[in-house]
Amino acid sequence: MVKVLVYPANSLILADLVDRFGHEPLSVQQEVREKISAPGLDSPPLNITPEDPKIGLRYAAVEVPSGVRGRMALLGPLIEEAEAAIVVHDPDPTFGCMGCARTNELVNFLIRAKKIPLLEVKYPSTEDNARDFVVRVAEFLKSLGNEK
Amino acid sequence: MSEIVRIAQLSCGSEYSGIQQEIDEAARTVGAEMVFPDVDAGDIRRIEDDFGLRVASPDLKLMMARAKAVVDGMFDVDAVFIGTCFRCAEAALVRSELRRYIYETTGLPVISYSFTERTTATTLLTRMEALTTMALRKSLLVRERQTGLTAGIDSGSTTTKCVVMRDNEIIGTGWVPTTKVGTTGYGRFLAGDRFKADLVQEEVTVNSKGAVFLADKQKGDATVIDIGGMDNKAISVHNGIPGMFTLGGICAGASGRFLELTARRLGVEITELGALAVKGDARKIAMNSYCIVFGIQSLVNSLSTGAQPEDVAAAACHSVSEQVFEQQLQEVEVKEPVLMVGGSSLIEGLPKAMEELLRVDVHVPPNSQFIGAVGAALLSSGFIEEKKTQVR
Numbered sequence: 400m401v402k403v404l405v406y407p408a409n410s411l412i413l414a415d416l417v418d419r420f421g422h423e424p425l426s427v428q429q430e431v432r433e434k435i436s437a438p439g440l441d442s443p444p445l446n447i448t449p450e451d452p453k454i455g456l457r458y459a460a461v462e463v464p465s466g467v468r469g470r471m472a473l474l475g476p477l478i479e480e481a482e483a484a485i486v487v488h489d490p491d492p493t494f495g496c497m498g499c500a501r502t503n504e505l506v507n508f509l510i511r512a513k514k515i516p517l518l519e520v521k522y523p524s525t526e527d528n529a530r531d532f533v534v535r536v537a538e539f540l541k542s543l544g545n546e547k
Numbered sequence: 548m549s550e551i552v553r554i555a556q557l558s559c560g561s562e563y564s565g566i567q568q569e570i571d572e573a574a575r576t577v578g579a580e581m582v583f584p585d586v587d588a589g590d591i592r593r594i595e596d597d598f599g600l601r602v603a604s605p606d607l608k609l610m611m612a613r614a615k616a617v618v619d620g621m622f623d624v625d626a627v628f629i630g631t632c633f634r635c636a637e638a639a640l641v642r643s644e645l646r647r648y649i650y651e652t653t654g655l656p657v658i659s660y661s662f663t664e665r666t667t668a669t670t671l672l673t674r675m676e677a678l679t680t681m682a683l684r685k686s687l688l689v690r691e692r693q694t695g696l697t698a699g700i701d702s703g704s705t706t707t708k709c710v711v712m713r714d715n716e717i718i719g720t721g722w723v724p725t726t727k728v729g730t731t732g733y734g735r736f737l738a739g740d741r742f743k744a745d746l747v748q749e750e751v752t753v754n755s756k757g758a759v760f761l762a763d764k765q766k767g768d769a770t771v772i773d774i775g776g777m778d779n780k781a782i783s784v785h786n787g788i789p790g791m792f793t794l795g796g797i798c799a800g801a802s803g804r805f806l807e808l809t810a811r812r813l814g815v816e817i818t819e820l821g822a823l824a825v826k827g828d829a830r831k832i833a834m835n836s837y838c839i840v841f842g843i844q845s846l847v848n849s850l851s852t853g854a855q856p857e858d859v860a861a862a863a864c865h866s867v868s869e870q871v872f873e874q875q876l877q878e879v880e881v882k883e884p885v886l887m888v889g890g891s892s893l894i895e896g897l898p899k900a901m902e903e904l905l906r907v908d909v910h911v912p913p914n915s916q917f918i919g920a921v922g923a924a925l926l927s928s929g930f931i932e933e934k935k936t937q938v939r
Contacts, residue, residue: 434586434587435583438556438567439558439559440591448565449664449665451563452564453664464634465564465664466559466563467563468563469560469562469664492605498559498604500604501604501637
């Protein structure tokens with residue numbers, strides 16, 4: 400079993416796929432709904448306090464906006480723990496979402512810099528793309544199993 | 548309008564900055580609640596085309612979609628709060644454009660704020676209070692005449708001012724240094740309790756009223772600038788009612804306190820600093836800091852290398868005006884007439900420096916140091932009349 404970071408970290412679909420292939424998904428358990436009534440698209444499931452952006456200083460300097468640092472307080476430890484990662488680019492908001500583009504850039508960089516097995520796929524826009532998307536994710540997850 | 552003021556929150560990063568509960572608490576304290584206009588994922592997908600601004604952050608798209616829902620009347624609110632992370636350039640663009648969009652298309656009171664994890668409910672309180680006053684007491688704010696005999700007290704961080712008015716005329720004024728009344732914006736609560744005030748009101752609305760009343764500019768647009776002892780206010784006013792406004796207070800280098808220190812360093816009274824500054828040339832002094840400590844250091848260095856006191860005084864006034872211009876006046880629509888009020892407006896070098904920066908005439912109304920107290924006396928006379936009418 401490999402610890403696989405899914406990104407967007409709140410994508411339940413990705414987390415479920417990882418789980419089905421016998422790996423441990425590293426994710427933020429949060430349902431993203433069609434109707435958005437929370438303050439943000441990726442509202443935290445935890446009670447974030449003003450201390451969290453300070454914890455986030457481990458990943459981003461003080462001149463980086465507090466929202467980025469607060470997110471990194473949550474995501475940074477997941478990246479550190481990850482043994483593999485699946486990153487979906489340009490996802491639809493209902494698939495899973497990172498509300499902040501700057502955090503998105505930093506997270507993507509940190510995942511690549513970690514040099515772990517990594518699958519980067521674009522969010523599918525057609526049915527054919529969607530089938531291909533699932534196949535690629537499945538193959539990646541199987542390959543992790545073989546490595547073990 | 549419902550009893551509880553509904554403030555639409557359009558924000559990005561408030562939760563992950565850990566300050567959502569501070570925003571909620573500030574709203575609760577002034578009898579308001581933060582609400583989040585419902586939007587669908589489809590609204591977010593379309594919003595860049597609808598609004599015309601392309602951004603990378605999905606939460607900023609959410610902000611824009613919510614703003615559109617408010618403007619389209621899909622969601623009933625009394626006021627709007629726009630907040631994004633401090634130091635996020637993309638968010639600053641969106642914040643600024645949404646503020647203008649909402650204000651111009653709906654006329655709803657709107658404020659914008661850039662926060663950090665250090666933002667507290669106390670920091671937001673005056674802003675929320677002003678927002679709810681603008682939403683709830685519009686009929687009071689349109690009042691143009693003071694009637695009967697009323698007094699207004701303005702307890703600022705440096706001085707506490709008092710005005711007595713009778714039938715639209717000021718019949719008495721007075722001031723004392725603020726020592727026992729309170730040293731923060733909470734002075735109004737303490738003084739209000741002590742004097743059993745009929746009306747306790749934040750400074751954004753009373754200063755707006757006081758400024759247009761004393762300047763005789765009650766109709767049409769105006770911009771009110773008040774550089775206080777500890778914080779500054781820049782307010783866009785229309786027909787005497789504040790619309791967009793900003794309250795500064797992050798850096799003491801942009802406050803009256805900096806001018807007090809400058810006067811002390813130059814060995815002159817604060818009342819003499821303005822006249823001295825008018826004679827000087829700010830360009831002769833190298834000042835490149837927003838910080839009160841380093842700013843004073845620059846002035847002292849200049850004096851030690853033979854700079855003239857009048858040039859130093861002018862540089863101090865220019866520095867304060869420049870910071871207000873750069874950090875606050877970009878957040879409101881600057882429309883003429885520009886009225887500079889508060890005790891600092893009597894330091895002649897300050898309005899002069901602001902005129903040079905804005906390139907418009909800056910007016911200082913008579914009794915401008917009593918602006919808050921006059922606004923309070925004016926509004927309280929209306930408030931008392933409203934109460935009497937309700938009793939009948």
